[in-house]
Structures are given as structure tokens and as C-alpha cells.
Amino acid sequence: MPNIKGSILITIAGLGSSGAYLLRRLSQDGFGVTGYDPKPDSYYIPCGYALKFQELAKILANVGMEADRYVLSMGKEITIGGESTGDFRFNLTGLCTVDKNLLEKDLVSGLRRERRKAPSSSDMLIDATGVSRYYLGPARDDFAMYAREVVTVRSTHQDFYMSYFPSGKGYYWEFPIGDRFHVGVGTSDPEYFRMLPAERERVVGRKIRLKPLLDQAARGNVIGIGEAIGTVSPITGEGIIPSMKSAEILYQCLRNHGEIERVVENYLCRIREEFSRYPRLFELLQRFRSGRKGIGNIRFAREAIHDLRGFGIDFRLWKVASSLI
Numbered sequence: 001m002p003n004i005k006g007s008i009l010i011t012i013a014g015l016g017s018s019g020a021y022l023l024r025r026l027s028q029d030g031f032g033v034t035g036y037d038p039k040p041d042s043y044y045i046p047c048g049y050a051l052k053f054q055e056l057a058k059i060l061a062n063v064g065m066e067a068d069r070y071v072l073s074m075g076k077e078i079t080i081g082g083e084s085t086g087d088f089r090f091n092l093t094g095l096c097t098v099d100k101n102l103l104e105k106d107l108v109s110g111l112r113r114e115r116r117k118a119p120s121s122s123d124m125l126i127d128a129t130g131v132s133r134y135y136l137g138p139a140r141d142d143f144a145m146y147a148r149e150v151v152t153v154r155s156t157h158q159d160f161y162m163s164y165f166p167s168g169k170g171y172y173w174e175f176p177i178g179d180r181f182h183v184g185v186g187t188s189d190p191e192y193f194r195m196l197p198a199e200r201e202r203v204v205g206r207k208i209r210l211k212p213l214l215d216q217a218a219r220g221n222v223i224g225i226g227e228a229i230g231t232v233s234p235i236t237g238e239g240i241i242p243s244m245k246s247a248e249i250l251y252q253c254l255r256n257h258g259e260i261e262r263v264v265e266n267y268l269c270r271i272r273e274e275f276s277r278y279p280r281l282f283e284l285l286q287r288f289r290s291g292r293k294g295i296g297n298i299r300f301a302r303e304a305i306h307d308l309r310g311f312g313i314d315f316r317l318w319k320v321a322s323s324l325i
């Protein structure tokens with residue numbers, strides 16, 4: 001099947017999890033591609049580092065890498081709580097934390113990249129700049145929450161913990177990372193930052209996009225992947241694996257089509273299919289935010305269960321049904 005490998009130069013702007021993965025995938029297959037990112041190697045990326053191990057293993061196998069090297073803590077159980085609901089415990093089926101900085105460093109190692117912003121002139125520019133959407137530009141009806149996270153030696157729980165704030169105002173997490181913890185808050189109300197422990201070695205923050213922007217994922221010769229197009233779960237904030245998956249989908253489209261227009265068309269279609277649950281989960285989040293609790297929310301259960309299990313949580317609806325409605 002014809003593809004555009006030999007005929008165009010591809011620029012990837014942003015070497016976070018999605019851009020770094022795509023740079024390796026395309027380079028290994030002989031595409032003409034260069035990655036750009038101005039961030040210094042020592043930059044500490046604000047992220048909980050949690051993902052499902054098996055998903056990482058599957059995606060890294062595509063580029064001949066092994067996931068074991070990156071695991072910091074493998075979880076056994078997660079407690080999910082809420083101010084009015086109490087705590088629920090679930091077994092974990094692969095939820096772990098990984099050294100994301102090392103992963104991204106390894107992904108780009110030895111490849112063609114420059115430590116600066118990407119030039120805008122290119123046959124095809126991949127916008128992997130995360131929440132900024134630097135090249136795609138601002139989105140209609142965007143929605144992001146403030147997120148702040150600390151690295152600390154002490155936390156209230158030893159295994160994974162998450163709790164939800166009332167009225168969909170965000171969430172709090174404690175994730176073990178080896179002999180430390182990531183404790184963070186993602187919220188629309190910065191008052192909640194007071195929950196963060198005072199004893200901390202580091203504090204970092206940025207916004208996190210929770211709105212899927214699957215219908216605003218390309219503009220001209222600019223194609224977005226990852227958080228730039230909202231591949232982040234609106235109910236858990238999980239974005240690492242979904243962003244790498246969007247990069248893999250774009251890679252396959254580039255491999256399988258001979259014209260940029262067909263690449264874009266096919267990519268947008270497959271992205272909408274892969275992340276079809278996100279618009280529904282965003283609707284659920286908005287319902288909580290506007291105080292709409294009730295039996296109507298049960299219709300979102302299928303997507304919510306799929307999402308939580310995909311994150312490595314053996315979620316059981318019967319345990320929490322009363323708090324959803």
C-alpha cells in the first residue's frame with residue numbers, strides 16, 4: 001500500500017509521552033521526522049505517573065522497549081473516597097506508577113531532535129504540545145482544571161488513593177512512587193490546594209485539559225495528538241496511555257495512506273472511534289458540576305466502568321451505585 005514516508009518531512013512539536021513515542025515510532029520506520037521541545041532534561045513534569053502496566057507494555061513493544069524498566073510502584077489496592085460518600089476499596093489489576101521522565105528520555109534517545117520550539121513551516125506539523133495546543137490554537141468551549149502536585153515522603157495512605165470533591169470540582173490523589181509519594185489536587189476551585197501536605201520536597205503545577213477536543217484535532221497541515229486534542233479521561237485525569245494511543249493511531253494512518261488529506265480524514269475518524277467514551281464522560285462530569293445527581297447518571301455507567309478498568313482498577317459498580325445517583 002502507498003504511503004507518504006519518502007515524500008514529506010514531519011515535524012513533531014512537543015516531546016512529552018505522545019510526541020516522544022511518535023518520534024521513535026516514525027524514526028524506526030524510516031520516516032523523515034524531527035522532534036522539537038524547548039524543555040531542559042532536568043524539568044520535572046507535573047504528573048501523577050500512574051498508568052496500567054499492561055497497556056504500557058503493549059504500546060512499548062511496538063518500539064522494542066520494555067515497560068518493567070520504568071515501574072516505580074505496583075499497586076495492590078486503591079481506595080476511592082468522597083466527602084459525602086465514604087471510602088470504597090477496589091483491587092488493582094496493573095495500576096502502577098512509572099518514571100515518566102526516564103521513559104520520555106529513553107524514547108527520544110539517539111533520535112533527531114532539537115531543544116527549541118518547532119518551526120511552523122513544515123509539510124506536516126504534529127502538535128503534541130499538550131494543554132497549550134501551541135500550533136492548533138485555542139479551542140472552542142475548552143475546559144481545563146488547575147492541577148498542583150507535591151513530592152513528599154509521607155502520605156495518609158500507603159497504597160493508591162483518590163477522592164472526589166463535591167459538585168464535580170475535582171479530585172485529590174496520593175500515588176506511591178518508590179520511596180516517595182505524589183500527592184496532588186486537580187480542581188476548578190484553587191481553595192482545595194490547601195489539602196496538599198506542607199511537608200514536601202517539590203511542588204509543581206499546570207492545567208489539565210478534561211474536555212475531549214476530538215472534533216478540533218486538525219487544522220490545515222497541523223495534526224494534534226495527546227492532551228492537545230483532549231485525550232485525557234474526564235473522570236480520572238488519565239492521559240499518558242491515551243495520548244500514546246493517539247500517537248499510535250496517527251502512525252498507522254501515516255503508514256497506510258499516500259496523501260495528507262486521507263491521513264487526516266482517517267485519523268479523525270479513528271480517533272473519534274477510539275475515544276468515543278470521552279465526550280460521554282465529559283457530559284457526566286458536567287452533570288455533577290451542575291448538581292444533576294439522579295438515576296439518569298446510570299446511563300453513563302458502561303463508559304465509566306470501561307474507563308476505570310482500563311486504568312487498572314477492578315471497579316465494581318454495585319459498591320458505589322448509591323453515590324452515583
Ligand SMILES: Cc1cc2nc3c(=O)[nH]c(=O)nc-3n(C[C@H](O)[C@H](O)[C@H](O)COP(=O)(O)OP(=O)(O)OC[C@H]3O[C@@H](n4cnc5c(N)ncnc54)[C@H](O)[C@@H]3O)c2cc1C
Binds near residue numbers: 018117129131
Ligand atoms: C498534575 C497532573 C497529574 C497527572 N497525573 C496523571 C497520571 O497519574 N496518569 C496519567 O495517565 N495522566 C496524568 N496526567 C495527565 C498526563 O500527564 C497528560 O495528559 C499526558 O502526559 C499528556 O501527554 P502529551 O504528550 O499529550 O503532552 P505533555 O506531556 O504535556 O507534553 C507536551 C510537551 O510539549 C512541549 N511544548 C510546549 N510548547 C511547545 C512548542 N511550542 N514547541 C515544542 N514543544 C512544546 C512541552 O515542553 C512538553 O514537553 C496528569 C496531569 C497533571 C497536570
